Amino acid sequence: MNYSVKDKITPNQFLFFILQTQLGVGILSLAHQIHKDAKGGAWISVLIGGLISQIMIVIFWVLLKRNKASNFLQAMEKLVGKITAKGLVIGYSCFYALVTVLELSEYIRIMTKWVFPETPVWINILIVATAAVYLAKESLRVISRMYLFVSFLIFPLVIFTIFGFKNVHFTYPMPFLEEGWLGIFKGANLSFFYFLGYEAMLLTYFAVEGSDKDKLKAASLGNLFVTLVYTFTTYVCLISFAPNELPLVPEPVLYVLKSYSLHVVERIDLLFLSIWMVSVTTSVCSFVYLSSIGVAQLCKAKNHKKFVYWIAAVCCIGTTFTLTPHRGEMLDDFIKILSYGFVFAIPILLLIISLFRGRES
Amino acid sequence: MNSLTVKKALSVCFCILSLFILPGCWDQDLLKTADLVYITAFDQTPEGRLKMTIGIHDIPAGQGDKPICQTYTAEGDSTRSLRNALDRQTSGNFRTYKTRVLLFSGKEAQEDLYPLLDSIYRDPKAALDARMAVVEGEAGELVNLKELKGTLIGRFFEELLLGGEKTTLIPRTTVQSVCSTMLDPGEDFGLPYITNKDGAISLSGIAMFHNNSYTNTHLSVEEATLFLVLKNKLGDKGALFREISMDDKKVSLMFDIRDEHRNFDVGVTEDGKIKVDLQVKIKIAITELQTEIGSDYASMKKLEKALSEDLTRMSKQVIAKMQKSGFDGFGIGRQLIAHHFSYWKKVEKDWGDLYKTVQIEPRVEVETIHKGIIN
Structure with a gap:
């Protein structure tokens, strides 16, 4: 499919698309996970993770800039031939669908644990999935506008985290280099997965109007913002929990908020969760959209609407199989390996091919 | 009326309908059926078992709007098992999300505190900003007073402790802040020390802890x-x-x-x-x-x-x-x-x-x- 006028978005909308795709379930458990490897230096790891994402964004950008076409499939056809290109797009579509499943299953796990222990899982899945599908079936422009609109919700998310400052010990994360730079880079390696979402560039880049420079600026700004939000929340968690306590608390952000009550609102964590739900929904929506766009390009379909329904249905059913902790971990590990391929290795490989081709001609 | 409007009207109806049937279907927890525990006291029986006394604030029907305090006591081995034992005694659902104060008798506090609090840290609904204090002698006795100078016992201790924090008599120690200190090898925490001299209950300094247990000395x-x-x-x-x-x-x-x-x-x-x-x-x-x-x-x-x-x-x-x-x-x-x-x-x-x-x-x-x- 080609992007119609309706599907074109401005660089500003592109910024919010990247931002909302990146900002997902990860924010709650980020500090806990990175702390395992990097201890007090976890916030440095997250910063480095953001830097790595930035480098990847530049790589994507160079790749896409050098291979201009009307959509990702055509660009790849020019670069690596029809069959490989189709294989690539199928691969990316499946990858996005799997990430959808991961996001949903992580979301359900947290919601069940924190708020709805009795509510059947399928209701929880449906609530998010319906909202995501309702949005994902629209054009990219509508989706981006919606993202722009809900982005103001990030501010309460950050402001709530500031409440955590009531009882902090700035010495808890020190010494930052307890695990050495090795630990920090291990953590950075892990935090790389929490920044996933900018690979949405691949399928949406050609739908953005404006110069290449503007597009790079938009994607980088989105990533910068996510990096700052992540680093900040990680740091707040590090100074709120003793080093031996953080390994016990899988969702430290919520736990910090749970320990305070304002005069009117007793449970800030529930308020936080309901705002966080929007972030998850937008991420799920993005990945469903990206997955269906890939399939639509393959089938040369006019629009991606019907694929959204099918892919979402498959993802929802898939999610119900991943809800035991063990399976969730397996899926998580599997997707980590896949992301090295799809977000790291393949784009770099494509870039190298593209650079060589460029020299030939 | 064309089919599009009908479709729209139907979907609006569906949305409104689901709004009525969906909220709170499974996880609803009505305040009216909840027995809100305001204060919990931990004691040790002479045999070394754990004794828990709770104070529930309740507004009885038909006696004006004056709230009263009911107390229950149980003996057992762990906080969670005692909770279940107490739940069997109370008429409504035993709920701890409003707990304001936890009292420990000096004897019980000499044991490791972490196992006592573990069930609170695990529960997504538990109140993590409840205050804690060590009592000279029996803690359960104080809860059994039910009311002190016209104030319900839970509220009395809450105000006593919050006031003490403001005037720098005692440190601000909540269940959560104690957890961080307990798990940190480089710091010990102190809890408010409360004495009861013939019914005169007052803050009498800070009970000093070392490695999660009371050292039996206070400032x-x-x-x-x-x-x-x-x-x-x-x-x-x-x-x-x-x-x-x-x-x-x-x-x-x-x-x-x-x-x-x-x-x-x-x-x-x-x-x-x-x-x-x-x-x-x-x-x-x-x-x-x-x-x-x-x-x-x-x-x-x-x-x-x-x-x-x-x-x-x-x-x-x-x-x-x-x-x-x-x-x-x-x-x-x-x-x-x-x-x-x-x-x-x-x-x-x-x-x-x-x-x-x-x-x-x-x-x-x-x-x-x-x-x-x-x-």
């Missing part, structure tokens, strides 16, 4: 305030009464500490000794000065100097008391972890003993900013 009220000032945890204000000698005269004065500035420096000397420098500058407002000393600049300076020396001496006493019971309330270990990590790794194992020998040099400097409306 007195005056010592507690000074300790908190030295720890840089001044509340709204802190009041102290001192008797100092100045020019062979005894001067008694009462003052409020309004502001403080602390310099806390933990260093390791070259021969491997820990040296702690603790300097506190406080700004005070004199509220009572029983002896005439003159109001000129020179005599005020003299008073400040004498008071500084006196408070420094008293600080040394407080610190000696803390070191004797192994209570690292300042978090000196924490500072070592943060700034001298390799040294900490070496001494980590016998930190408990080493702490008692650490050389701590306190110095208090006083500046008077205010002395009431007369000279």
Whole structure:
């Protein structure tokens, strides 16, 4: 499919698309996970993770800039031939669908644990999935506008985290280099997965109007913002929990908020969760959209609407199989390996091919 | 009417309908069926079992709107099993999300506190900002009073503790803040110490803990305030009464500490000794000065100097008391972890003993900013 006028978005909308795709379930458990490897230096790891994402964004950008076409499939056809290109797009579509499943299953796990222990899982899945599908079936422009609109919700998310400052010990994360730079880079390696979402560039880049420079600026700004939000929340968690306590608390952000009550609102964590739900929904929506766009390009379909329904249905059913902790971990590990391929290795490989081709001609 | 409008109207109806049937279907927890536990007391029976006494605030129907307090007691082995035992006694659903105060008897507090609190940390609905206190003697007895001077017992203790925090009598310790300190090898926590002398219940200082359990020693009220000032945890204000000698005269004065500035420096000397420098500058407002000393600049300076020396001496006493019971309330270990990590790794194992020998040099400097409306 080609992007119609309706599907074109401005660089500003592109910024919010990247931002909302990146900002997902990860924010709650980020500090806990990175702390395992990097201890007090976890916030440095997250910063480095953001830097790595930035480098990847530049790589994507160079790749896409050098291979201009009307959509990702055509660009790849020019670069690596029809069959490989189709294989690539199928691969990316499946990858996005799997990430959808991961996001949903992580979301359900947290919601069940924190708020709805009795509510059947399928209701929880449906609530998010319906909202995501309702949005994902629209054009990219509508989706981006919606993202722009809900982005103001990030501010309460950050402001709530500031409440955590009531009882902090700035010495808890020190010494930052307890695990050495090795630990920090291990953590950075892990935090790389929490920044996933900018690979949405691949399928949406050609739908953005404006110069290449503007597009790079938009994607980088989105990533910068996510990096700052992540680093900040990680740091707040590090100074709120003793080093031996953080390994016990899988969702430290919520736990910090749970320990305070304002005069009117007793449970800030529930308020936080309901705002966080929007972030998850937008991420799920993005990945469903990206997955269906890939399939639509393959089938040369006019629009991606019907694929959204099918892919979402498959993802929802898939999610119900991943809800035991063990399976969730397996899926998580599997997707980590896949992301090295799809977000790291393949784009770099494509870039190298593209650079060589460029020299030939 | 075309089919599009019908479709739209139907979907709107569907949305409104689901709004009615979906919320709270499975996880609803009605306040009217909940028995809200406001206060919980932990005691140890002579046989060494755990005894839990809870106070539930309730508004009985048909007796006006005056809330009453009901208490229940159970004995058992773990907090969670006791909860279930108590739930069987109460009429509604036993709910702890409104718990304001946890009381521990001195005897029970001498055990490790973490296992007692574990079920609270695990429960997504439990109240993590409940205050904690150690009681001299039986804690359950206090809860069984049900009401004290017209105030329900749960509320009474909450107000007592919150008030104490504001006036720098006791540290601000919630269930959550205690958890961090318990799991941190470099710091110990202190809990408010409550005494009951023939029905006169009052805050009597800070119960000192070491390695999650009560050391059976406590700081007195005056010592507690000074300790908190030295720890840089001044509340709204802190009041102290001192008797100092100045020019062979005894001067008694009462003052409020309004502001403080602390310099806390933990260093390791070259021969491997820990040296702690603790300097506190406080700004005070004199509220009572029983002896005439003159109001000129020179005599005020003299008073400040004498008071500084006196408070420094008293600080040394407080610190000696803390070191004797192994209570690292300042978090000196924490500072070592943060700034001298390799040294900490070496001494980590016998930190408990080493702490008692650490050389701590306190110095208090006083500046008077205010002395009431007369000279």
